Each structure stands twice: as structure tokens, then as C-alpha cells.
Amino acid sequence: MALLQIAEPGQSAAPHKHRLAVGIDLGTTNSLVATVRNGIAVCLTDEQGRAIMPSIVHYRDGGGIELGFDAMSTRVSDPRNTIVSVKRFMGRGIKDVTHIEAMPYVFEETPGMVRLRTVQGSKSPVEISAELLRALRKRAEASLGGELTGVVVTVPAYFDDAQRQATRDAARLAGLHVLRLLNEPTAAAVAYGLDNASEGVYAVFDLGGGTFDLSILKLTRGVFEVLATNGDTALGGDDFDHRLYCWALDHARIDPPSAEDARRLLMAARAVKELLTVCEEAPFRLRLDSGEEVDLTVTRADFFEMTRALVQKTLAPVKRALRDAGLSPRDVKGVVMVGGATRMPHIQRAVAEYFGQEPLTNLDPDRVVALGAAMQANALAGNRREDDSWLLLDVIPLSLGLETMGGLSEKVIARNATLPVARAQEFTTFKDGQTAMSFHIVQGERELVADCRSLARFELRGIPPMAAGAARIRVTFQVDADGLLSVSALEASTGVEASIHVKPSYGLTDDEIAGMLRSSLEHASDDLTARALREKQVEAERLLEACAQALAADSELLDEAERTTIDALIARLRQLVTGHDANALSDAIAALSRATEDFATRRMNRSLSKALTGHNIDEL
Amino acid sequence: MSVDLSLDYFALFGLPCRFRLDEATLDHAWHTLQTEVHPDRHAHLPDGSDRRNAMAGALRVNEAYTALKKPLTRAQYLLELAGMGSDVINANVMAPEYLFEQLQWREAVEEARGTNDIDALEQLALRLQIQKGGVVEQLAVQLDDQRDLDAAADTVRRMMFLDKLRQDIDNVLAAFDG
Ligand SMILES: Nc1ncnc2c1ncn2[C@@H]1O[C@H](COP(=O)(O)OP(=O)(O)OP(=O)(O)O)[C@@H](O)[C@H]1O
Numbered sequence: 021m022a023l024l025q026i027a028e029p030g031q032s033a034a035p036h037k038h039r040l041a042v043g044i045d046l047g048t049t050n051s052l053v054a055t056v057r058n059g060i061a062v063c064l065t066d067e068q069g070r071a072i073m074p075s076i077v078h079y080r081d082g083g084g085i086e087l088g089f090d091a092m093s094t095r096v097s098d099p100r101n102t103i104v105s106v107k108r109f110m111g112r113g114i115k116d117v118t119h120i121e122a123m124p125y126v127f128e129e130t131p132g133m134v135r136l137r138t139v140q141g142s143k144s145p146v147e148i149s150a151e152l153l154r155a156l157r158k159r160a161e162a163s164l165g166g167e168l169t170g171v172v173v174t175v176p177a178y179f180d181d182a183q184r185q186a187t188r189d190a191a192r193l194a195g196l197h198v199l200r201l202l203n204e205p206t207a208a209a210v211a212y213g214l215d216n217a218s219e220g221v222y223a224v225f226d227l228g229g230g231t232f233d234l235s236i237l238k239l240t241r242g243v244f245e246v247l248a249t250n251g252d253t254a255l256g257g258d259d260f261d262h263r264l265y266c267w268a269l270d271h272a273r274i275d276p277p278s279a280e281d282a283r284r285l286l287m288a289a290r291a292v293k294e295l296l297t298v299c300e301e302a303p304f305r306l307r308l309d310s311g312e313e314v315d316l317t318v319t320r321a322d323f324f325e326m327t328r329a330l331v332q333k334t335l336a337p338v339k340r341a342l343r344d345a346g347l348s349p350r351d352v353k354g355v356v357m358v359g360g361a362t363r364m365p366h367i368q369r370a371v372a373e374y375f376g377q378e379p380l381t382n383l384d385p386d387r388v389v390a391l392g393a394a395m396q397a398n399a400l401a402g403n404r405r406e407d408d409s410w411l412l413l414d415v416i417p418l419s420l421g422l423e424t425m426g427g428l429s430e431k432v433i434a435r436n437a438t439l440p441v442a443r444a445q446e447f448t449t450f451k452d453g454q455t456a457m458s459f460h461i462v463q464g465e466r467e468l469v470a471d472c473r474s475l476a477r478f479e480l481r482g483i484p485p486m487a488a489g490a491a492r493i494r495v496t497f498q499v500d501a502d503g504l505l506s507v508s509a510l511e512a513s514t515g516v517e518a519s520i521h522v523k524p525s526y527g528l529t530d531d532e533i534a535g536m537l538r539s540s541l542e543h544a545s546d547d548l549t550a551r552a553l554r555e556k557q558v559e560a561e562r563l564l565e566a567c568a569q570a571l572a573a574d575s576e577l578l579d580e581a582e583r584t585t586i587d588a589l590i591a592r593l594r595q596l597v598t599g600h601d602a603n604a605l606s607d608a609i610a611a612l613s614r615a616t617e618d619f620a621t622r623r624m625n626r627s628l629s630k631a632l633t634g635h636n637i638d639e640l
Numbered sequence: 641m642s643v644d645l646s647l648d649y650f651a652l653f654g655l656p657c658r659f660r661l662d663e664a665t666l667d668h669a670w671h672t673l674q675t676e677v678h679p680d681r682h683a684h685l686p687d688g689s690d691r692r693n694a695m696a697g698a699l700r701v702n703e704a705y706t707a708l709k710k711p712l713t714r715a716q717y718l719l720e721l722a723g724m725g726s727d728v729i730n731a732n733v734m735a736p737e738y739l740f741e742q743l744q745w746r747e748a749v750e751e752a753r754g755t756n757d758i759d760a761l762e763q764l765a766l767r768l769q770i771q772k773g774g775v776v777e778q779l780a781v782q783l784d785d786q787r788d789l790d791a792a793a794d795t796v797r798r799m800m801f802l803d804k805l806r807q808d809i810d811n812v813l814a815a816f817d818g
Pocket residue numbers: 046047048049050051107204227228229230231232256257258290293294295297358359360361362363364385386
């Protein structure tokens with residue numbers, strides 16, 4: 021409701037309940053949950069006081085799962101059923117996954133998103149991620165002492181629509197209300213910028229376990245404007261481990277290793293990599309199942325040499341983002357380093373050389389994303405104070421296009437457009453009497469559809485039969501603040517409408533999600549109807565609160581008849597809010613919302629003209 | 641509606657309807673409006689007409705900002721307000737000297753591309769940038785001072801060409817980044 025938003029100058033909004041909201045960094049390697057407590061963002065810890073939860077899920081033979089630290093030991097003893105780095109599979113087909121040969125899983129040959137075969141049956145990456153999210157939700161609810169109102173889940177900025185949808189689906193499956201999907205580098209910029217009251221152009225360089233993002237932001241008086249973003253959703257610390265793994269196979273002359281040994285070698289590689297951050301050389305030593313001993317020594321120089329190409333690979337997105345922003349490295353005031361893999365000295369050196377300045381490493385690269393997400397969650401839940409009115413203006417990372425004749429992609433929305441963004445395009449029929457038309461939506465920068473990512477196909481039906489070229493079909497593409505696309509279509513002369521929510525070619529259908537929800541044990545025991553009623557009651561309470569404030573502030577914008585209607589609807593809603601009929605409650609909420617629609621518009625216009633007048637006076 | 645959708649882009653931001661524009665003022669007006677209508681401002685409110693209105697407003701404000709921010713789209717928008725749509729502009733016949741200029745640019749870009757000469761491409765991008773600066777100044781005179789719409793339409797067409805060329809160069813350079 022816009023009604024609630026508008027507090028008159030000098031008049032503070034009525035105090036309302038603090039809503040429980042958290043930010044979740046769902047990482048490839050590590051996940052965290054954070055919240056804002058007494059105005060300060062803090063990470064929530066487990067019983068042992070640990071903030072980080074390794075993103076590992078173990079499906080036990082005979083049922084049950086282990087998560088996080090508890091699942092670390094089974095990585096070697098039960099590699100097929102112990103899933104690490106599941107984020108790399110989100111919204112991806114089997115052909116998209118790099119280094120699949122070094123992974124000890126059993127993949128299923130299914131169309132769309134990859135699936136893993138475990139002792140507990142076939143699992144989608146969405147379900148596996150939902151387990152991680154559910155664990156973080158439990159941690160948060162135990163720590164905050166109540167049910168969460170909403171969460172902000174972070175995603176790599178360069179995630180495409182399919183990967184974002186998959187993340188959102190996972191959160192839904194975990195029973196979370198997603199307030200926003202927030203880009204990881206943007207979250208980091210918020211945490212950094214608000215802490216340091218920064219102004220100017222900053223770059224965020226985020227190299228995690230599995231993904232790389234580079235965002236350029238302009239910070240002006242509390243506005244965080246993303247100018248450009250670029251990245252590689254399949255580049256991270258894991259790839260450095262993989263280089264060491266290959267090097268070890270080569271130098272120790274190991275035949276293709278077993279699943280257990282592959283996992284052992286990868287874990288040893290990661291340990292070596294991390295040791296080389298602080299030491300000049302590190303031992304690569306382990307005993308394999310076959311009884312073979314690996315006993316190697318890796319020097320920093322060796323490691324830098326074998327990963328030189330990976331470091332170079334991070335610079336390409338940096339250059340592209342700067343070019344898109346129309347800036348040169350000199351224009352950047354500071355480079356904020358995020359993600360555990362930015363601890364590697366040769367990464368820091370490459371960044372320093374490219375930008376001609378030492379990067380900013382004074383914040384905790386593991387936590388900063390979760391902390392920024394918590395700040396955003398707090399604001400979106402409506403907990404922010406009046407004087408605390410920062411704003412994020414983020415962008416779409418990859419262009420959206422439509423397939424045209426000859427398999428070419430015609431760009432409909434350009435990359436780096438500020439969100440939300442909508443674009444309408446008109447099409448016409450090419451045959452007499454044609455009643456249907458199909459569209460293929462792709463994402464990516466390449467000219468050929470085959471080189472872009474297929475997001476979805478949809479068909480528009482029920483076009484009234486007309487002569488070829490007479491129908492005018494207006495298709496609107498809209499990308500919301502989560503970076504998610506929806507499409508609607510309208511035949512202009514007859515008003516035939518079809519609204520299509522895009523389900524990605526790699527995503528799950530609503531039915532699949534519903535099925536997973538049903539089969540999920542947790543939710544079978546949850547009383548879903550009670551939860552639905554509770555949600556409606558919360559919504560009704562908020563609406564009543566909003567109306568009361570709006571009427572107190574601006575009731576003169578209503579005529580008598582309008583006022584009577586609104587008062588009657590408020591009374592009815594008050595009556596229903598304590599009852600048990602979720603449907604009646606839902607109807608009453610809708611009725612009151614509709615009745616206050618015009619009122620809200622008038623209030624908004626009044627407040628906007630005030631805002632702009634204020635602005636003009638500022639300028640004088 | 642959360643913002644008056646009937647206002648033209650300039651009026652929406654409280655700016656005078658002309659080509660010359662102070663970017664900082666536009667940015668500030670954009671931020672001010674988005675602070676009111678951005679979906680983040682309404683996320684805690686129940687789903688309903690107010691959220692939809694705010695969304696429509698946020699979309700409109702971004703659309704307006706995008707159009708006014710760049711000199712080319714701003715000039716196109718001014719011509720459109722004056723009744724000169726893109727179809728009219730595109731139907732304009734280019735003067736021979738401009739056609740010749742375009743031919744020369746194209747040849748230079750093709751040559752640098754053919755020999756994978758990154759330095760040459762970057763040089764060309766720089767020269768384009770300088771030339772574009774001159775064209776922007778010309779547009780300001782034609783649109784704001786002389787009110788010569790036909791001449792401005794010609795200049796807009798020239799600028800469309802320069803922009804397209806710049807994009808081509810950028811795409812080639814981007815391919816060399818990785
Ligand atoms: N001291 C260190 N030296 C080198 N690498 C390190 C060090 N500490 C952590 N890393 C690496 O950082 C990566 C994990 O970083 P982080 O926790 O930021 O990733 P994530 O958030 O889980 O992943 P993503 O953001 O890509 O989804 C791992 O590859 C880990 O090996």
C-alpha cells in the first residue's frame with residue numbers, strides 16, 4: 021500500500037511491530053544468515069557459535085539428512101550422496117556444467133535442469149538447495165524467537181533468469197517468503213557503503229567458491245546505482261581446486277580415480293590452495309583407496325603458473341563492465357573485494373595492477389554479502405527508520421531477446437537496463453486467418469539464438485482470425501526488481517489478452533513445485549491451512565494499519581460517499597481478521613484494497629509533487 | 641497511478657523541455673522519484689493496487705530516465721514530441737558528404753577488424769567519441785537555438801550511425817577481452 025508509505029514531514033509514522041526478516045547468502049561453498057538487531061547487521065550462529073554453514077547436504081541410506089559441518093565427513097566416505105557446490109547446477113542443463121567428469125555424482129539424463137541420483141531417489145538442485153535454506157530458516161527462527169516475515173536471498177549478479185527462478189523456487193520449497201532476490205555484489209556494496217558513508221564510483225569484485233561477479237556502482241547520497249555488471253557464473257575457487265587436482269593427477273601419475281579418491285584429491289587441493297595464501301609452499305600429501313601414496317610439494321610459483329589463465333579470465337568481465345559503464349579503471353574510487361577466493365595473493369595483485377590501486381580488503385569477505393542482504397531485508401520488511409532511506413537501483417545482467425526469422429535474436433531489453441523495466445513490442449500475423457503465434461525468449465548477448473540461453477517458449481492463442489498483417493499483437497516484457505521476467509500479450513484491436521509467467525526451459529513447473537512441497541516430510545506435518553490463515557491475518561492487519569494512517573493524514577482527499585464505503589469495508593475486515601475463514605478474509609482484503617485504490621493514487625500524486633517541489637527549491 | 645503517466649518525460653522530472661540538460665539535475669530528479677515509487681519501497685505492503693500503481697510509476701520513471709539520459713534518445717524524443725516519429729526521421733535523405741563519411745568510417749573499422757588490430761579499434765573508438773561530442777553540440781544548436789527540426793533530424797540520423805558503429809567496435813573489443 022502506498023498509503024502507509026507517506027508520512028508527512030515532522031509527523032512520525034505510528035510505531036509498528038518489528039518484523040522478523042533475515043538475509044541469506046546461499047553460497048556455492050558456504051551459506052550464512054544474518055539479521056539487523058538494534059540497527060546493526062549481525063550474522064546468526066549455530067549452537068557452537070559458527071556463522072558459516074558449509075553448503076553440503078548428505079542423503080543418508082535409510083532416510084534422513086545431514087547438513088553443513090555434520091555432512092563434511094561423508095564427503096569422502098559417501099561421495100555420491102554428499103552433495104557439495106549444488107549452486108553450480110541451479111537452472112543448468114547437464115551440458116552446461118563444467119568439469120562434470122571430476123564430480124563423484126550420478127547424473128540423470130533428463131531434459132531441462134540436471135538431476136542427481138541419490139540413495140533417496142532422484143533430487144533436483146532446487147530440492148537440495150531448499151534443504152540448506154530450511155536449515156538456515158530453522159537457525160534464524162530459533163535465534164529470533166518467531167516465524168520469519170520474509171527473507172532476502174542473494175544470487176550472483178550474473179545469474180540468468182533460469183538460475184534466479186531456481187533459487188526462488190528453492191526458497192518457496194523451504195517455506196520462505198522471498199521479499200527480494202538481491203545481487204551478491206550489490207549486497208556487499210550496501211554493507212560497505214553504509215558502513216563507510218562512501219560516495220563515488222566503486223567496483224565490487226566478488227570471487228566465491230563457484231561464481232564470479234563484477235559490478236560497478238555509483239553511490240550518491242544514499243542511492244546505490246548499479247552502472248554495469250558482468251561476470252562468469254562458472255568461475256570460482258572450485259576451478260582453482262580443479263587446476264591443482266589435474267596437476268596432482270598428472271604429477272603423481274594416477275589413473276582415473278574412484279569417486280572417493282576424486283573427492284579426497286579435490287579436498288586436498290582446496291587445502292593446498294588455501295595454505296598457499298599464507299605460505300610459499302604447501303605439501304600435497306594423501307593416501308588413496310588403492311593404497312597409492314601421493315606426496316607432492318606445490319610452490320606458490322607453480323600454483324600461480326597453473327592458474328594464470330583463471331586469473332586472466334576474471335579480468336575480461338572487469339573490462340566489459342567498465343566499457344558498458346563508459347568508464348576507465350582510473351574513474352573507480354575503490355575496489356571492494358568479496359568472496360573467500362579474493363584472499364589469494366595473485367588475485368589481489370592482478371586487481372591492484374589493473375585498477376592502479378590497492379583493493380579494499382578491510383572487510384570480512386565471507387560475511388559482507390549476508391550482512392548487506394540483512395540490511396535490505398530489514399528495509400523491505402518495513403522496519404527502517406524514516407531517516408534511513410537509502411535506495412538500490414540494480415540492473416539486468418544479460419540482454420533479453422526474441423527469436424526472429426533465421427534463428428537470430430532480436431534484443432528486446434538491453435543488458436544493464438535499470439530495474440524494473442518493461443518494453444512493449446508489436447507483432448502481426450503473416451497468414452490469413454492465423455489464430456496463434458509462438459514466441460521463443462532467449463537471454464544473452466550473442467546474435468544467434470543457438471548461442472544464447474533459451475528461457476522459455478510460449479504461445480499466444482485466440483487471436484481473432486483476420487487478414488494477414490491486420491492483427492496487432494502487443495507483447496510486453498517486464499523484468500521486476502528480482503531480475504525475473506514476465507510476459508503479457510494483447511491483441512490491440514480486440515483486446516484478447518494472455519498473460520504468461522515465464523517458466524524457464526531449465527525450470528520447474530508449478531505442479532512440480534507443488535508435488536515437492538507435498539512430498540516434503542516437514543511440510544506434511546506443517547499445518548498448511550493454519551499457515552495460510554495466519555498469512556492472511558498478517559496481511560489484513562497491515563492493510564488496516566495502513567488505512568488508519570492514511571485516513572489520519574489525508575482524509576480530505578475523499579468525498580463523503582467514498583469515506584463511508586471505506587469505513588464500512590474497514591469494519592468488515594476488522595470483524596473477519598480474528599476469525600478462521602481465510603477465504604472470506606482474502607475477499608475482504610481485496611475489497612478494501614480496491615476501494616482505496618483511487619485514494620492511494622491521489623495521495624501518491626500529492627506526495628510526488630511535494631517531493632519534486634522540494635527538489636526544485638533545493639536546486640535554486 | 642502513482643505517477644502521472646500522462647506527463648511527458650521532461651515534465652515528469654520537472655525539467656524544461658529542451659535538449660541541453662544538466663545530468664546531475666536529471667539524476668537527482670530520477671532518484672527523488674524512484675525513492676517514492678520503487679518496488680523496494682512497497683515490498684512490506686500487501687499485494688494490491690497500490691503496489692501495482694507504484695510499479696507502473698517505477699517503470700515509467702525508468703523509461704523516461706533512459707530516454708533522456710543519452711543525447712541521441714533525448715533528441716529522438718524531442719523530435720517525436722514535435723510530431724516527427726522515427727519513421728519520418730528514417731525517411732530523410734542523407735546528404736552525400738555524410739554518406740561518404742560513413743563509408744570511410746566503415747572501411748576503417750572493417751580493416752582494423754580484419755587484422756585484429758585492437759589498438760586501431762581503440763583509436764577509432766576514441767575518434768568516434770570526439771566526433772560525437774561535436775554532433776551533440778550541433779544538436780543543441782539546432783534543437784534549442786534554431787528550432788530547425790529538419791536539420792536536427794539529419795543530425796540524429798548521423799548520430800544513429802555513429803552510435804551503431806561504436807557498438808560494433810565495442811562488440812569486437814569485448815570478444816578480445818576474454
Ligand atoms: N585463505 C584462502 N585462500 C584461498 N582461497 C580461499 C581462502 N579462504 C577461502 N577460500 C576459497 O573461497 C571459496 C569460498 O568462498 P565463499 O565462501 O566466499 O564462496 P561462496 O559464497 O560459498 O560461493 P559463491 O559466492 O561463488 O556462491 C572456496 O573456494 C575457498 O577455498
